[in-house]
Amino acid sequence: MASSTIISLFGQSPIKPLQNHMHTVFECTEQLNDFFVAVCAEDWPAAEAVYNKIAELESAADDQKQDIRLHLPKSLFMPINRSDLIHLLSKQDKICNKAKDIAGVILGREQTVPKKIAADLKAYIKSAVAVVLEARVVIDELDELIGSGFGGREIDRINKCIIKLDKAENKNDKRQIALRSKLHAIEADLPPVDVMFLYKTIEAIGHLADRAQSAGEQIQIIIAR
Amino acid sequence: MDILNEYGQILLILAIIFGVFMAWGVGANDVANAMGTSVGSGAITLRQAVLIAMVFEFAGAYLAGGEVTATIRKGIIDPLALQGTPEYLVFGMLAALLAAGTWLLIASMVGWPVSTTHSIVGAIVGFAAVAISVDAVNWGKVSTIVASWVVSPLLAGTISYLLFKSVQRLILDTATPFENAKRYIPIYMFMVGFMITMVTLIKGLKHVFKDASFKLSYPEMFVIAAVVGVLVAILGAYLMSRVKLNDSANDDDRFANVEKVFAILMVFTACAMAFAHGSNDVANAVGPMAAAIATIKSGAITAKSTMPSWILLAGGIGIVVGLATFGYKVMATIGKKITELTPSRGFAAELGASCTVVLASGIGLPISTTHTLVGAVLGVGLARGIAALNLRMVGNIFTSWVITLPAGAILSIIFFYVFKAIFS
Numbered sequence: 001m002a003s004s005t006i007i008s009l010f011g012q013s014p015i016k017p018l019q020n021h022m023h024t025v026f027e028c029t030e031q032l033n034d035f036f037v038a039v040c041a042e043d044w045p046a047a048e049a050v051y052n053k054i055a056e057l058e059s060a061a062d063d064q065k066q067d068i069r070l071h072l073p074k075s076l077f078m079p080i081n082r083s084d085l086i087h088l089l090s091k092q093d094k095i096c097n098k099a100k101d102i103a104g105v106i107l108g109r110e111q112t113v114p115k116k117i118a119a120d121l122k123a124y125i126k127s128a129v130a131v132v133l134e135a136r137v138v139i140d141e142l143d144e145l146i147g148s149g150f151g152g153r154e155i156d157r158i159n160k161c162i163i164k165l166d167k168a169e170n171k172n173d174k175r176q177i178a179l180r181s182k183l184h185a186i187e188a189d190l191p192p193v194d195v196m197f198l199y200k201t202i203e204a205i206g207h208l209a210d211r212a213q214s215a216g217e218q219i220q221i222i223i224a225r
Numbered sequence: 226m227d228i229l230n231e232y233g234q235i236l237l238i239l240a241i242i243f244g245v246f247m248a249w250g251v252g253a254n255d256v257a258n259a260m261g262t263s264v265g266s267g268a269i270t271l272r273q274a275v276l277i278a279m280v281f282e283f284a285g286a287y288l289a290g291g292e293v294t295a296t297i298r299k300g301i302i303d304p305l306a307l308q309g310t311p312e313y314l315v316f317g318m319l320a321a322l323l324a325a326g327t328w329l330l331i332a333s334m335v336g337w338p339v340s341t342t343h344s345i346v347g348a349i350v351g352f353a354a355v356a357i358s359v360d361a362v363n364w365g366k367v368s369t370i371v372a373s374w375v376v377s378p379l380l381a382g383t384i385s386y387l388l389f390k391s392v393q394r395l396i397l398d399t400a401t402p403f404e405n406a407k408r409y410i411p412i413y414m415f416m417v418g419f420m421i422t423m424v425t426l427i428k429g430l431k432h433v434f435k436d437a438s439f440k441l442s443y444p445e446m447f448v449i450a451a452v453v454g455v456l457v458a459i460l461g462a463y464l465m466s467r468v469k470l471n472d473s474a475n476d477d478d479r480f481a482n483v484e485k486v487f488a489i490l491m492v493f494t495a496c497a498m499a500f501a502h503g504s505n506d507v508a509n510a511v512g513p514m515a516a517a518i519a520t521i522k523s524g525a526i527t528a529k530s531t532m533p534s535w536i537l538l539a540g541g542i543g544i545v546v547g548l549a550t551f552g553y554k555v556m557a558t559i560g561k562k563i564t565e566l567t568p569s570r571g572f573a574a575e576l577g578a579s580c581t582v583v584l585a586s587g588i589g590l591p592i593s594t595t596h597t598l599v600g601a602v603l604g605v606g607l608a609r610g611i612a613a614l615n616l617r618m619v620g621n622i623f624t625s626w627v628i629t630l631p632a633g634a635i636l637s638i639i640f641f642y643v644f645k646a647i648f649s
Contacts, residue, residue: 006262006563006602008615009599011614076616078612078614079609149389150393
C-alpha cells in the first residue's frame, strides 16, 4: 500500500550495470592479445579457442546491454540524460563487436602474418587494448560522479582521465602509421590479397581504438548537460 | 441527547476501538514509509529503527500532536451546525474512522498508494457535507488543508534540494570531504535538535504544563532550543569522532568514508522524522476519536472542550503497537528495496521532510508524511543526487488524491447512515 509509494519511487540505477557492461567489453577486447599471439604463431586451434571466448564475451555484453535497456523506462528521472546514457551503452557495445569482427575474419581465412611485422602487430593490438582500458577507467568514474553530486572536482578528475585516454589513442595512431609503412616496404613480396587484407585489419584495429575513445568521451557530453 | 444517554457506553467503546485501530493502521504502514529511508540507506538497523520510532513517534504525538488533532476534531466541521444533534457528530466521527480504516485496508491489499491523512479528511468532509449539510463543512479550513497537500511536497523538495546543494558545496566537492564532513555535519545536527525542541516548547509544553501555569517567553524558548541543539551537536561530534578513516578504502571508493559519517547524522534525522510523523499523523486516529468521546461525555457539542491527554496517549500507544506488530515487516521490505539512497542523500530528504511536517503540525495542518517525503526525495534528485527515480510515482500520488478523497467520503457516508439506523 502506502509502503509501495516510497519503494516504487526509487528506480534501479543503471550506473553499476553500465560499468559492468564496460568491464565485459574490456575483457572481450583483451582477448585479442592472446588471439594475435596464436595467429602469429600460426596455431589455429589455439586461435579458434580464443575466438570462441571472444564470441562468448561479446554475447554476454549483448545480454547485459539488453538488460540495461529494459530497465530504463521513460519515466525514470536520472541526473544523466537518458538518451546520452543509451548512446554511451551502444558505443561501449560497438567496441567488442569490432573485436569479434577482427578476430572472426582473420580466423575465417586463417590469415598468416608476415614474420617481419608480427612483433609490431602484436604491440599495435596491445596499445589498442590499452585505449579500451583507459576508456574503462573513465566509465568507472561514473558512480563517483554521481556520488559527488556532479562536483567540480570530480569533473576535473574525469577530464584528467579523458586526457590520458586521448594520449593512449594518439599513441595507437602513431603505431598504426609505423606498422602501415613497414607493411608497405614488404608488400611487393606478398600475395596481393593478403596485403589488402592486412591493411584492412590494421585499419579495423584503429577503429577499435577510435570507438573506445569515443565511448570515453561520451562522458564529457554527460557532464556538460 | 437521549440517544447519547442511552447508547453512550457502547458508542464510547466503539470510538476507542475504532480510534486505536486507526492508530494501529498508521503505525503499521505510515511509520514504515517515514523510517524506511533510514533503514534503506544502511544508517541504522531495523531494530534500531523500530526503537527510535517507538520513542520519537510517541514523543511527537504527545508533545506536538495537539494542534493537528484539534483541526481534525473541530476544525473541519463547523460545530455550530450540529448544535441540535450532537449524536450526528458522534456517528459521523465513528463512520469516518471506520471508513478511513476500511479504505486503507482495501487499498493496501490492492497495492494503491493512499494516504491516511487524505482518507480521514475525505471521510470527515464526506459525511458532514452529504449526511448533514454542505454548510456544516468549514470550507475555508478544508481548502487550506488541500492547499497544504500541494505546498508540503514542494516545500520539502525545496528544503531538501538546498540541503543537498549545501552538502555538495561544503563537503562532497572539496579536497578533503571526510574532514569537512566531520566539521560541518554538527551544524545539521544542531538544526535537528533546535527544530524539535522549538516545536516541543511552543506546542507541546502548553498541555503538559498547563496546570503548573508554566510559561516561557519566545526568547527563553529560543535559548533553550539553541542549548539543546548544541548538546545534540556535541553528542553527534562525539559519535563521529569514533568513526575511523578506513585506509583500505582506495581511491576508487573515495566517498565510502564520508558516507559513514553521514550515517551518524542520519540517525538524528531519523529521530526527527519519527517525531514529525508522530506529531502530524497521530491526529488522523486521535482527532475523530477525541471528538466523539468529548461529545459523548458532555452530551453536547462544546466548541471549547479540552482534550484529555490520555487520548493522545492512547493514539501514541496504538501507533507503537502497529509498528511492533506489522510495521517492522513493511520497514524491512522498504529497507531492502531502497539501496540507491546513500546517507548523504537520505539525511537531506529526511530533514527536509521532517522540517515541513513539523511546521505543518505547528500550524495544525494535517498533511501526508509520505507525500512530503516523496517531494523531499525528488528535491534531492533534482540536485542530481540520486541515480534513478521513478517519476511514475508522482502520477500515482495524483491518482491517490483523486481516488482516496471520494472513496473515504463515500464509505463514511454509508457508515454514517448505518450507525444512524442502528442507534436511532
